[in-house]
Structure formats: structure tokens, C-alpha cells
Amino acid sequence: MCGIVGILGAKTEESDKIVRDMADVIAHRGPDGEGYESGETYAVGHRRLAIIDLALGAQPMFDESGRYLIAFNGEIYNYLELREGLAQRGFKFSTFSDTEVLLATLIVHGEEGIKNLGGMFAFFFIDTHTGKWILARDHFGVKPLYYANAGEHLIFASEIKALFKHPKITARRCDEGLRQYLTFQFCLGERTLFERVKRVEPGWYLKGSGGKIEAAVKYWDTDYTVDEYHTREYFIDRLRRLLSDSVRLQIRSDVPLGAYLSGGVDSSLVATLAADKLGSGVKTFNGYFTESPAYDESHYARKVAESIRAEAFFVAPTEDDFVRDISKLVYHMDEPAAGPGLFPQYYVSKLAQQHVKVVLGGQGGDEIFGGYARYLVGYLEQALKGAIFENQDEGKHVVTLASIVPNLAVLQQYAPLMKFFWQDGLFADMDARYFRLIDRSPDIANILEDDARSLIHYESTFEEFRSVFNHPDTKSYINKMTHFDQKTLLPALLQVEDRVSMAVSLESRVPLLDSRIVDLVCSMPPGMKFKGGQTKYILRKAISDILLPDVLTRKDKMGFPVPLKEWMQKGPVREFVRDTLLSEKFNSRNLFKKAEVEKLINKESAFGRQLWGILCLELWHRNFID
Numbered sequence: 001m002c003g004i005v006g007i008l009g010a011k012t013e014e015s016d017k018i019v020r021d022m023a024d025v026i027a028h029r030g031p032d033g034e035g036y037e038s039g040e041t042y043a044v045g046h047r048r049l050a051i052i053d054l055a056l057g058a059q060p061m062f063d064e065s066g067r068y069l070i071a072f073n074g075e076i077y078n079y080l081e082l083r084e085g086l087a088q089r090g091f092k093f094s095t096f097s098d099t100e101v102l103l104a105t106l107i108v109h110g111e112e113g114i115k116n117l118g119g120m121f122a123f124f125f126i127d128t129h130t131g132k133w134i135l136a137r138d139h140f141g142v143k144p145l146y147y148a149n150a151g152e153h154l155i156f157a158s159e160i161k162a163l164f165k166h167p168k169i170t171a172r173r174c175d176e177g178l179r180q181y182l183t184f185q186f187c188l189g190e191r192t193l194f195e196r197v198k199r200v201e202p203g204w205y206l207k208g209s210g211g212k213i214e215a216a217v218k219y220w221d222t223d224y225t226v227d228e229y230h231t232r233e234y235f236i237d238r239l240r241r242l243l244s245d246s247v248r249l250q251i252r253s254d255v256p257l258g259a260y261l262s263g264g265v266d267s268s269l270v271a272t273l274a275a276d277k278l279g280s281g282v283k284t285f286n287g288y289f290t291e292s293p294a295y296d297e298s299h300y301a302r303k304v305a306e307s308i309r310a311e312a313f314f315v316a317p318t319e320d321d322f323v324r325d326i327s328k329l330v331y332h333m334d335e336p337a338a339g340p341g342l343f344p345q346y347y348v349s350k351l352a353q354q355h356v357k358v359v360l361g362g363q364g365g366d367e368i369f370g371g372y373a374r375y376l377v378g379y380l381e382q383a384l385k386g387a388i389f390e391n392q393d394e395g396k397h398v399v400t401l402a403s404i405v406p407n408l409a410v411l412q413q414y415a416p417l418m419k420f421f422w423q424d425g426l427f428a429d430m431d432a433r434y435f436r437l438i439d440r441s442p443d444i445a446n447i448l449e450d451d452a453r454s455l456i457h458y459e460s461t462f463e464e465f466r467s468v469f470n471h472p473d474t475k476s477y478i479n480k481m482t483h484f485d486q487k488t489l490l491p492a493l494l495q496v497e498d499r500v501s502m503a504v505s506l507e508s509r510v511p512l513l514d515s516r517i518v519d520l521v522c523s524m525p526p527g528m529k530f531k532g533g534q535t536k537y538i539l540r541k542a543i544s545d546i547l548l549p550d551v552l553t554r555k556d557k558m559g560f561p562v563p564l565k566e567w568m569q570k571g572p573v574r575e576f577v578r579d580t581l582l583s584e585k586f587n588s589r590n591l592f593k594k595a596e597v598e599k600l601i602n603k604e605s606a607f608g609r610q611l612w613g614i615l616c617l618e619l620w621h622r623n624f625i626d
Contacts, residue, residue, distance in 0.1 A: 002059070003029030003502075004071045004145075005162050006044035006124055008133060009153035009211025014167075015043040022155075022162040023047050028332075029073070029158060029502045035059050037069060041131045041210050044124055046071045051358060051507055052079075052254050057097035063107060064094065067129050070103045073158050074121035074143040075509070077249035082116060106134070114205060114219050118249065118514065122158060122200070131209045139220050139515045140364065141202030141491035144498055146334075148197045153211040159499075160197055160334040161624070169196065171624045177335075178617075179455045180464070183441040185613050186337040186492035188464055193335040193620070202491055220515060222483060224474035227523040235524055239517070239542040246514040247273040250360060258283035258356040260348060260508075261312070263300025264557045265536060266362025266371075269543055270511050274360055275308035282310040283355050287348040290316050291563040300551055307548055313355065317347040319567045323576045326615075331623045332503045336616035337492035339609065341560035346500040353506040363497050364513040367485045368521055369536040370529065373410055374437050375481055379533045380404060381426065381433065382477055398476060403532035410535065410555050430477050431469050434484070435462055443610045447596035476526040486518075564612070568601070577601060577615060585626075586618050 030047025079098035120142035
């Protein structure tokens, strides 16, 4: 786990210094070492967090001939298997690092070799003889990679803030990105909140020469072609094997390793499988709040930790911690994305870093296996529509009204969402209904200044949504919903995962995000993996004898809620929010109506997604635009 930076194009007198300045900005990503290389058409820097081959894995790394160069952030989990195949072809290795295996793979197989990689990665690779280069990002976007055009040069970095060390790259707000943020609380595709700054999308790589991009190539995507041949028993057995093998690969490390443990199905599964393979001595890490039981599921984490004989550590962040650190966290994020879980997740990462250097987590389980309650909300309407009109626009009855009833208890706390969801557009097309479930712009539009209302452009934003939602070749509602979240929400959550861990120089790994697992789940008949609308149905069946029954069957999973509503009643959080959002600086941006924001702050139920999004946006302006 590291950070990379670079300038591509004809080298100037300032190139080396600029690259060093860029690398200094992301020094937190790699406190164990730094390295720099440059040639006629490139200058590249690397900050290292040493995990594998601590002595010989320094970067940037040349091959033995000095022709090929790589700078790499991440881990190639199947590097030992790839190394064996390359050795059989006669390749000689001088280190035991996954970096050298990645370099050799690209030398031997070229860009086709990217398809053989299992891991999380963002890398720069160049053939110095031809000047041809590749910038690539892993399947799901676990590791970040950004770029910007600067005249005849292309600038790239692991974090956006490093790009602004180049004199031709200035931090300016992108209103198209802001429009998407106000709807989704993240940006879609390659867009960011900054003008001229783009991200390499998950599952893609760029290739070019000098400062020019010659092509953008998608090397992996989800495939929803249904496997009608294999049985339920086959899928369950195959899923169990892949889950086990993914954890086996991801516990490879030359430094101490632990696991996040919230007490939910996903993190409990990862921790349990890791403990089974590593034996005793696994350390687990959990965060909770003391304000009320509604913010504390640590008792589930304790049960799991005891069952796997893990050494468990806990942290309870406070409102004072929030006030002190939230602006710094927005800085680390580069651009705001997703919800308040960023704050406690940072504190759990800080806790873990005191004991280990690598930590495993359960990120991705909801998007792969259908774990969000809103999927059930969507299917409740789908089931009603099928029962009333005696038709089914999915081709087959994935979920019937009779089959969904036993699972509806999960929706007890989602009554307000369902009330909003069904007040308009009942039984509309799938895309319109799911957009309504995730669209956050209606609440925001009412508090925007008149001149800023053009930022809410329903038609164009909906079309951008539809281009992702309807992209997969599938009629299945559950496949369309999970596909959209895998391609948009998941990268935003992984951005949080990367930034809060890297902020404290900790490597975070996510074993559920193995492309083999996702390929398998996408090929399953939809009615098999989401039977009766039960969230994570096929996963629960596959691991029924692995997890504690109390964890496997719980219906009260929290996510990672933060007691911001309670803190907003009085005290330091309320004062901080008022000082920030009722300030002249906030008002001078002419984005939100001050009187409406003040009403929002004074509400007894204040600090939902609406206020969170506004606060993060203001702190982002202060960190970067101001």
C-alpha cells in the first residue's frame, strides 16, 4: 500500500522538483520509504508502506535490463501463483515482492497481463525505449488514481491534492460534478468535484505516450449472463470455496495483520475465515458510540471475537473528536463522498494502526450479495405490481408477494423512506423507481439559492443514472440495482476505506471484492440469490455453518450510524455546525439560503443526509477552493 505521482511528457527543469513536492503531499500513504526516477518523457515518484519483501521491494522499480519501469500502489494477492508461471517461462527474479511479479507480468504479457491480476492496484508502467505507458486501476476501485492535463503534460497521482502542486493545475469547483454530488453525494464515472481532474475508472486502464492518452480500455466488467445449468448446491459450494480462497490470498503479509469487526455478517465472515487460517492471535477492531444502544453493536463483535479466540479492541469516538477532526477528514478525502460513517471508520483505523499494519474488512458485501434494505423496498413494490396486474416485467417471478412477506420485518425502521417512495411514481419503470430511492436532490433543491437551482437538473442527471442502471444485459431488478451500486456507490465507499486507512498509514484489504466471487454471483439466477427478498440470501446459505447464528440471522444491522442528531441538540457539534454554516464565508458562496439552512439546523431531528452533505461541501470548499 503506497502512493504514486508522476508527470508524463517532455521533461522540464522543474519536473523532478514538482514530483517530489507531489509525493510529499501524500507522504502519509507511504512513511517507510520514497523513490524517484525520471527520463526524457516521464518523472515519477513513489511513497512506500512496506508490506511484502520489506528489504527489497522499493520503488519505482526497473527490470534487470533497465528498459521497463513500474510505480505501483496496492497488492497483487495472487503474485506467488503468477511468479511460478513466469519462472517456468524463464523469468529470473531478484526480489520476493509482488511489485516485481507485476512488472514481469506486464513485460511478458503486455496489457493483456492486467486481466490475470488478482488484487487491489493502481500503477504506472512504461517501456522507456518506446515511451509507451499504461495507467491502470483495479476491478472495483479499491485503490485510487487521478489525472489531469497540464498543457503538453499529463499529471497523475494517488490523491487529487497532490495534483495541485503542479503550477498549471488549480483547484476549481466543477459545477457538473457538484450537480451529481447534490443528487447522489458522489460523482459518477470519471468525473470529480474539481475542474480538469478525472479519475481512472475501476476496471479500466489508460495507455499512451508522452503527455497524450491514446486509448482508454475496459479490461473487466460484470456479466449477468445467467448460468441455468448449475444447481443451487453447486453455487453454494463454489461460493464457499472462493470466499475461503480469497481470504487465503489476502492474509499474505510480512507484517502483523488484523480485521475490522462490526458484528455484521460481512466483517464477521472475513474475521472468522482469517482466524481459521491464521490460528489464534488475530486482532479485531470495533467502533461504537455510548449515546444509546442504537449506536452500539459492539456486543455482536465481542461474541464473534470470543468465538474465534481473537484479541478484541474497541474505541468510542466522542463529539469533541468529531469537531476536532471532521475538517481534516474532508481534506484527506479529496472530495466528499458517502455518509457520516467516514468519522468512526477513521477512529477504528487509528485504533488498528496501533496494533497491526494490515487490516481486513467486509466492504462490498452489500453491493455484491444484495444487502441493502432499499432492495427489499424496491421488491415489495415489484411484488405488489406483479400481484395486482398479474404480470412480471422481469420475465420470471424473482420475488412474489407471498414469498416476500416473511422478510418484511427488516423494514420496520424504513417506514419514512417507504412513505416518501410511494407518494409518487408507484409502479413506474424500474429505473425511475430506483432513482427515486437514491435521489437526494428534492430536499436539497428547496434550500438552494435561486441562482444555484440550475444545479438540480433532473432530466440530465436521470439520464446519466439510467446509462449505468440499464447498462447490464439483464431484466432482473436486483441485478440492475446491485450493478448501479457496484459501479457508483461502492467506489465512493472504497474512497472512504482508502483515505481513512491511508491517513494513518494502515493497509486495508477487502476479501469479498474478488472478481471471481463477483463473476460467480452475477451468473446466479436472480431468484436464487435474492430468494423471497431476503437480503444476502445466497451468502447466508453458503456460510450457515461458519457464522454464529445470532449474527447470521440478525435483522438489526446498523451500518455505521453516528449520533449526530443527539449531538446537534446542544454542545460542541451544534456550535461547530452553526459557526460553519451560518458564517459569512458560507453565505458568500451563494449556494444555499442561509435562512433555510438555519431552519434545518434548528430542527429537533436535524442532521440527516441533507445537513451532512451541506457541511461536507462547505468544509471541502474551505480545504481546497478557498
